Amino acid sequence: MTLRVVIVGGGIMGASLAWWLTRGAGAEAGVPAVTVIERDPTLARASSMLSAASIRQQYSTPQNIHLSRFGWEFLSAAPELLGVDVGLKRRGYLILATETGRATLEANTALQQAEGVATALLGPEALARQFPWLSLGDIALGALGRDEGWFDPALLHGGFRAGARARGAHWAEGTVTGIDVSAGRATGVRLQDGTRLAADVVVNAAGWQSGAVAALAGQDLPVGPDLRTVFVLSSPDTGEINATAPLTVDPGGVWFRPEGRGFIAGMEAPAPATDPWAFEPDWPQFEESVWPLLAARVPAFERLRATGAWAGHYDWNRADQNALLGPLPGIDNLFHMSGFSGHGLQQAAGVGRGLSELILTGAWQTLDLSAFAATRLAEGRRVVELNVI
Ligand SMILES: Cc1cc2nc3c(=O)[nH]c(=O)nc-3n(C[C@H](O)[C@H](O)[C@H](O)COP(=O)(O)OP(=O)(O)OC[C@H]3O[C@@H](n4cnc5c(N)ncnc54)[C@H](O)[C@@H]3O)c2cc1C
Numbered sequence: 001m002t003l004r005v006v007i008v009g010g011g012i013m014g015a016s017l018a019w020w021l022t023r024g025a026g027a028e029a030g031v032p033a034v035t036v037i038e039r040d041p042t043l044a045r046a047s048s049m050l051s052a053a054s055i056r057q058q059y060s061t062p063q064n065i066h067l068s069r070f071g072w073e074f075l076s077a078a079p080e081l082l083g084v085d086v087g088l089k090r091r092g093y094l095i096l097a098t099e100t101g102r103a104t105l106e107a108n109t110a111l112q113q114a115e116g117v118a119t120a121l122l123g124p125e126a127l128a129r130q131f132p133w134l135s136l137g138d139i140a141l142g143a144l145g146r147d148e149g150w151f152d153p154a155l156l157h158g159g160f161r162a163g164a165r166a167r168g169a170h171w172a173e174g175t176v177t178g179i180d181v182s183a184g185r186a187t188g189v190r191l192q193d194g195t196r197l198a199a200d201v202v203v204n205a206a207g208w209q210s211g212a213v214a215a216l217a218g219q220d221l222p223v224g225p226d227l228r229t230v231f232v233l234s235s236p237d238t239g240e241i242n243a244t245a246p247l248t249v250d251p252g253g254v255w256f257r258p259e260g261r262g263f264i265a266g267m268e269a270p271a272p273a274t275d276p277w278a279f280e281p282d283w284p285q286f287e288e289s290v291w292p293l294l295a296a297r298v299p300a301f302e303r304l305r306a307t308g309a310w311a312g313h314y315d316w317n318r319a320d321q322n323a324l325l326g327p328l329p330g331i332d333n334l335f336h337m338s339g340f341s342g343h344g345l346q347q348a349a350g351v352g353r354g355l356s357e358l359i360l361t362g363a364w365q366t367l368d369l370s371a372f373a374a375t376r377l378a379e380g381r382r383v384v385e386l387n388v389i
Pocket residue numbers: 008009010011012013014037038039040043045046047048049050051052053054055174175176177205206207208209210213228229230311312313314315337338340341342343344345346347
C-alpha cells in the first residue's frame with residue numbers, strides 16, 4: 001500500500017521534504033503519496049521568505065558543517081537538480097574577533113579546516129589589504145570562508161515545490177488544528193474547516209509555529225518565535241564595498257552584506273516581541289545599535305540610511321538552538337523538522353534528504369543526522385553550537 005505522508009507547513013522545509021520524498025529516496029516501498037498542508041499560500045509570515053538567505057560553513061560543530069556543505073553543493077548544482085538557478089552569490093563570510101574572541105575563532109577555524117572547510121584566518125594586516133574599508137583598531141583576527149554566500153530563497157522554494165508537484169505531491173491550503181493519535185500512532189490531521197486527512201506519517205514542518213503544532217498531539221517541542229529585524233540600507237559612495245564585501249559579522253553582534261546596490265543588516269533583538277503576529281520592524285534598534293556598530297566598523301557607512309526593513313521569526317529552539325529532527329518519544333510516526341534557530345534555509349536541502357530517508361527506510365542513510373534527533377532532549381543531550389548568528 002502507498003505510504004500516505006502529510007506534511008504540516010509548506011515553507012522551505014516542507015517543500016524540500018516533499019521534493020526528496022517524491023524522488024523515492026532509496027525506498028523499496030516506492031514513492032509515497034505526499035500532501036503538504038499550508039495555512040497561508042502567500043508565505044507572508046513564513047521565515048523562509050523573510051530570511052537573509054545566507055549560507056556558511058563556519059560552525060563550531062561538525063554536524064552543522066556537514067549539513068551546510070551538503071547545502072552548498074546542492075545550491076551549486078541547483079540548475080541541474082532543480083532546473084532553477086537560485087542566484088547563488090559566492091562572496092564568503094568574514095567573522096571578526098577582538099582579542100577576547102580570538103581563541104574561540106581560532107578553535108572554530110581549526111575544526112572547520114580539519115573537516116575540509118576552506119576557512120582562512122587573517123590578521124589585521126591581511127584584513128586591511130583585502131578589505132581596506134574596514135576599521136580594524138580593535139580587531140585581532142578575522143576568519144574568511146570561501147564556499148559561503150547567499151541566494152534567493154523564493155527561487156529555491158519554488159524549485160522544490162515545482163519538482164515535488166511534478167512528481168505527484170499535492171499542496172492544499174488549510175490550517176491544521178488537530179492531530180489524531182491512537183495507540184501511540186498519529187493517524188491523521190484535522191483542518192480548521194472540518195476536513196480530516198488520514199495519514200501513515202505526519203511531519204511537523206511548521207517553522208516557528210511547530211511548538212504549537214506538536215502540542216496538538218500532546219507533545220512538548222521547545223520551539224517558538226524569535227523576532228528579528230532586517231534593515232535595508234542605502235549608502236552613498238560605497239560601490240566598492242558593495243562589489244567586494246563578504247557577509248561580515250562584527251564582534252558587537254551586527255552582521256551586514258550587500259544586497260542589490262545597497263546592503264542589508266541585522267542583529268539579535270534586544271527583547272522578545274510581545275505579539276508574535278505583529279511582525280513590526282524594530283526601528284529604534286537601527287539608531288541605537290545597528291547604525292553605530294556599522295559606522296564604527298566601516299567608516300564609509302557614516303552616511304548610511306535605512307530605506308526599509310522587515311521582521312521575521314527565527315524558529316527558535318529554546319533548548320539548544322539547533323535542528324530537532326524525527327519523532328519525540330511516544331508517537332513514532334510523527335516526525336518533527338524544526339528548531340533551526342536562524343540557520344534553517346541553508347540546511348533545508350540536507351535535512352529534507354536525511355529525513356526523507358529516515359521516513360522511507362527507517363534509518364539515516366546518506367546523511368547521518370542522528371546528532372539532531374529530537375529524542376536528545378529527553379536523553380539530556382544537547383548540540384552546542386557557538387556560531388548562532
Ligand atoms: C530575519 C531572518 C533571517 C534569517 N537568515 C537566515 C540565513 O541567513 N540563513 C539561513 O539558513 N536561515 C536563515 N533564517 C532562518 C530560516 O529562514 C528558517 O530556519 C527556515 O526558513 C525555516 O523554514 P521552515 O519551512 O521550517 O519554516 P517557515 O518558512 O516558517 O514555514 C513554516 C510554514 O508552516 C505553516 N504553518 C504553521 N502552522 C501551520 C498549521 N497549523 N497548519 C498549516 N500550516 C502551518 C506556516 O504558515 C509556514 O508557511 C532566517 C530567518 C529570519 C526570520
